[in-house]
Amino acid sequence: MSETHAADAATMPPVDADERTRDRVRSAVLEHGPISAAQLGKLLGLTPAAVRRHLDTLDRNGVIEVKLVGNARSGAGRPARRYVLSRRGQSAMGNDYLDIARTALTQLAETGGEAAITAFAEQRFAKMEEDYRPIVDAAGDDITARSKALATALSGDGFVASSASFSFTATLAAEQLCQAHCPVQELATSFPQFCDAETAVFSRLLGTDVRRLSTLASGGHVCTTHIPTGRSGSKTTNPDTSTTSNHSQERP
Template sequence: MAAGAVADADDRTRDRVLSAVLEHGPVSAAELGDLLGFTPAAVRRHLDNLSRAGVIEVKRAARSGGGAGRPARRYVLSSQGQSSLGNDYLDIAALALQQLQKAAGPDAVRAFAVERFADMERRYAPEIDKAGPDIADRAKALSDALSRDNFVSSAASIEAKAPLPAALSSVQLCQGHCPIQELASRFPVFCDVETEVFSRLVGVDVRRLSTLARGGHVCTTHIPTGRLSAPEPAGSPAAPASLVEVNNHQQERP
């Protein structure tokens, strides 16, 4: 095979690896190999090239189930990789929001963010309610819904070990891609409103640990699972069972 053809084939393969990191990240080299049908050595070669190019980064994550051993190496898109997806429309949106804030104040920007995430909440709520009252199950359903919307989400259960009480068990919800990352970095209220939606959907107060908008490798949300979701308020038959008051002081402020 000619050198040019080999280079083209390598580029196509590297693009496939990059797309898989975007879609499935945080993801390990072994998982990528299974997904793409490549040998571990071939996957790592392309991951090394992408890492040197600055478009992916290594995230060390606790192993599932909290077992002993070194943290697993998992790959996510870097800030440069996120930006390479194109953000011209976000620049236009940011300019429009700046004008809106100037004319009508920050409450108008928040109202815009609330409206944007209202559609997500309406679409996700029936599916998450089908998962039942268990918070871990609801968090997994939320992660699945986010992944279908290209947020590249995962949900890892973290079990509290003795002598810590089981009530301290949690799920870490990670999002490897944010379609409005640049917008959220300029207007943190988008992160705040999204966190509020997550809290209502799963049924407990949640806390943002990191966000892409603040330079994190992923958006990470801490979801406590040591109790059932909040019951439906008495005398409010129209309110969904998942609604709870959000503790804004527990949320990350980008």
Template structure:
């Protein structure tokens, strides 16, 4: 739980020893950051309302979207390539993300290309513990994934709900412009 460090400038005699708390010690002792963040968000929600909490989560998501958009746009129009680029960009930020192509079962009557999809899996989430109480963080992240990829995505699981990874289903055969909820009624 402690790690020795070299003491600089020690004089004659027995070597001086100094110690610092090792990462394992910090984990065991804990920190108050999570409790402080949870308290702040709870107070924001209670004092100002759910809209303020959503605005905060949306602002955080917008920062993520702005950061990842150049990498995703550079991948071109192909949704699979965009998903791979997004996974790589998220991994650089510590999300440990992968984009895995899902092959449809061959026994479907539907054309195979209509069933093709990608699963974006995130093995780490920096706000997992907060998202357990404030699911709006997951909702907003799902929205930016949809916006970045240009398709209507579905969140299948989240770590904040107890899953091993956050998983987002990304269909390859339709885009936002052709999904029922994004087309205009004439």
């Protein structure tokens, strides 16, 4: 073996050490994702080169996925790369908690019917509405400003959200609220009441009818909510009643 190759071999960590480090990276992505490479390096005490090497390996093996996320505050600049565990990666980590939750909800549906699942989902999202209300109300009455405040609040809880403005005509404009991550995606695939409850919360927080265009649970790349901002009559006195059937129309 040449001196150069011997030196390289001496500086390379053992294979088992690499595997242990990749397990740490994978666990960190599961717990903290969506997360950037820089955040992972700081969290785990790894150099940028080491983080990239392990992320590339996990990506090639289908364990993690890259999500391109826009700036939730300004919408400007190049999208940032964030890492989340793929469905394959979730399975590899073991999803006992997910199996338990799905079994419990299935039994709840069998004993209490769909109404019981709806009540459970609404109760879960009631805390979100309570926490986000002061943040959204602080933005004032303008729906566009409220939508962007909602996106900021969602991003603070790891939903990786952004709100972009679109003008179709002089009198027809809208915001599109996007979420690149959903902590209950797998459950919502089987129980769309979770998506419906969240949509109803958005409608009440924003004070206008909203419509889900796509969801991660139904196969979309992001959850997208259409929020009209420039149409006469967009206000509603009972917004949650107009959003509860959106999930059936959410195929992207």
